[in-house]
Every structure is written in C-alpha cells, then in structure tokens.
Amino acid sequence: MATKIFFNIPNETACGLYRGTLPLLHCYHELAMQGIRLIGDKSPFNNEEFTHYIFNRIINEEFYNNAFKMLEKKLIWQTDDDIWNIPSWNPSCRLIKPNQLDITNHFIQKALMVIVSTDHLAKLINMPEKTVVLPNLIDSTYFNTKNKKEPGPIKIVWAGSASHDKDLEDIIEPIIKILEKYKERVVVIFWGYLPTALANFEREPGFPTANLVPKYPNLYYGEWFNGRIFYEKLMQLHTDIAIMPLTDCEFNKSKSNLKYSEMSMSGAACIATNLLPYQCIKHNETGMLVEPGDKDAWFNCMEELIENETFRLKLAANAKLHVMEEYSWQCPQREKWLEAFIRISQL
Numbered sequence: 001m002a003t004k005i006f007f008n009i010p011n012e013t014a015c016g017l018y019r020g021t022l023p024l025l026h027c028y029h030e031l032a033m034q035g036i037r038l039i040g041d042k043s044p045f046n047n048e049e050f051t052h053y054i055f056n057r058i059i060n061e062e063f064y065n066n067a068f069k070m071l072e073k074k075l076i077w078q079t080d081d082d083i084w085n086i087p088s089w090n091p092s093c094r095l096i097k098p099n100q101l102d103i104t105n106h107f108i109q110k111a112l113m114v115i116v117s118t119d120h121l122a123k124l125i126n127m128p129e130k131t132v133v134l135p136n137l138i139d140s141t142y143f144n145t146k147n148k149k150e151p152g153p154i155k156i157v158w159a160g161s162a163s164h165d166k167d168l169e170d171i172i173e174p175i176i177k178i179l180e181k182y183k184e185r186v187v188v189i190f191w192g193y194l195p196t197a198l199a200n201f202e203r204e205p206g207f208p209t210a211n212l213v214p215k216y217p218n219l220y221y222g223e224w225f226n227g228r229i230f231y232e233k234l235m236q237l238h239t240d241i242a243i244m245p246l247t248d249c250e251f252n253k254s255k256s257n258l259k260y261s262e263m264s265m266s267g268a269a270c271i272a273t274n275l276l277p278y279q280c281i282k283h284n285e286t287g288m289l290v291e292p293g294d295k296d297a298w299f300n301c302m303e304e305l306i307e308n309e310t311f312r313l314k315l316a317a318n319a320k321l322h323v324m325e326e327y328s329w330q331c332p333q334r335e336k337w338l339e340a341f342i343r344i345s346q347l
Contacts, residue, residue, distance in 0.1 A: 003345040006050040007040040008078075010057065012226045018136040018258065019056060019080050019117070023337050026139070026329045030338060036345045052344055054078055054115070058096060059104045074347045077108050080117035080136065082124060082254035089166045090251070112347050115340065120276055121254045132340050136256045140328045142231040143265040149238040153184060153218070154306050157239040157268065159191040159259065161224065167252070170273070170292070171245045172197045174299035178306075179216045186306060188216075189237065192224035234266050240312065241305050242268035246275050248292040253277075260287065261327045264319035269312045271301045280326075286319040 009020030024040040031038050044050065052074040083101065086093040108114060114131045116122050122131045156178070172195060175188055194212050198219060201210040214221055225233050242263035246252045255277040260270055270287035272278035281287040290297040305312045325331055
C-alpha cells in the first residue's frame, strides 16, 4: 500500500488551523510529489485505509478502543497544549473526562512519534527519542491588505477566550487608568472575552439572560471568530497596541508565541508578560516585556506607546519582520514540518 497519512484536524479553532489546516495546505503538494498522500479531516471514513494516523490532544475512549484494531498501522500523537497541568481556573479542565488523561497517556506510550509545538512541551513529555518540535507558523499571505487605518483614537486590543480570565488580572487596573486618563484619545477592545471587572450586566424586562455592557464609553467588547475570517476581522481592527498578559503558572510555560505572531503581522506593537512563550520578544526592539505581577509596568508601557508614535511604529515594523523571517510558512521553518512528514512516512 502506498503511503497514505491520515492527519486529524480536530476543529476550526486555532488548534485545528495551526496544527492541521495550515500544515496540510503548505506541505500537501510537495509530499504528493514524493508519493506521500496527506489527508486532513476530523476523522477517517468507515473502512478507509491509511498507513499512518496522526491524532491531536485528548484521545477519547471510542477512538482508543478502535485504535487497537489498527495496531498494524503507525500511530502518531500531537499536542500544542500542556494537557496535564490545566489549572482549575481554566474552563478546559472541566471538559476532560476523568479517564481521558489515562487513555491519552497510554496512547502516547504506544505512539511511534510525538509532535509538540514548543521545546518546553517536549521537555515535559520527556520522550526525546520519539518527540519532534514543530512550531506554530503564520501564513503571511493572510495578512495582505490594502485597507489603511483611518484617523481616530489609538486602539489597544486584547484577544482571547474565557480560558484566559486569570491571565487578565495584571492588566485590569492599568487598563482602567488608561481609559480614565486618555478618554476619547484611546479605545480599548477586548475581543472574544470581556472580564467581569470591566463589565456591567443589563437585562431587559421579560428576557431570561443578561447582556454584558462595558463600563466605560471607550471600552468595547467584540465577538470572536474562528477560521480564516479571523484574519479578516483582525486586519479590520487596525490595532495599534496589542496586550498579551499571562499568569505565571506551569500550564502557560508550554504555550507558544502565536498571539505575538498574529498581532505583529496585523501591524500592532506588542506588550507581553515576560514568560517563556514571549521571550522571543526583544524588549524595546520587537515589543515590550513586563514582569509577572508588575501592574505599574503595564500602565507605563501602554502610556509610552500611546505617547510615542515613532517608537510604537518602530516596534510594530520590527516585530512584523521578525515574525515573517522566523515564524511563518514563508520562512525556512516550513522545512521542519516537511521533514517530519517524510520521517513519518518512513516509520
């Protein structure tokens, strides 16, 4: 049987896009030229035959039972998150069933290769003989746009989901100070999740649910979008300053610099917590770094980027070039993915 690799694309979130759709898009043709068929989907069709299977993150019981019918096949496991140290404040910890970690751990032991997104994840798994680090990469063509920013207030943007609520603790007070000091000169946008401390709850008479209403006139909440439309919406924001706080915990150490890559490619100057995922940033060159818990530094960095347009534009330009040269599918990092798929075909 010719080499035919099933490549699990679990969903339409960032995991599905960066660990499935984009690798498939950028590697399919060259692999096909070498006789390697890479088929991406949520699951294989009934009776569909593959020589290799690549699966993502948590392995459910149904698949686990079926996997033992495929022992003559080559099984590979992939993750871009630390599934063993999800903190109690992260909603994801309640989505994993009690036996799923045990099932996944057993599957990892059986897998011929383990694919992870960061060096820290590789160290955590501690199987160097079969672990490959393949970084999350940006497709720079998704950020090509001729839309120019219209004159108006400086836009500060945070983007993420409710799973990052704890990460936002360091920036609540600094954001309030920025909103009150600069008023109409600045707009702050929380895209995907509005923290409770910055929201009022309003409910119309007769309606069972309440609406989140930002507490300040220059504070906005935007609905999240998945898939390719995410990039279109991101570019339409015309972000000036992107803020990327993280709380100092074991779970966050395995995160990638993906948010820095996305926001930098959109043209923003980035401020991030000085933890492992964002230590690719050179302070005052490709962004600004803030120590965990330093709320005054968050305010000072935002204030400096608001007041100093030349500095802000320099950081944004440097960061965009940095991402294009080091963290995009259009840079040499693509070869790591190609080499990994070729290596899988030879297992």
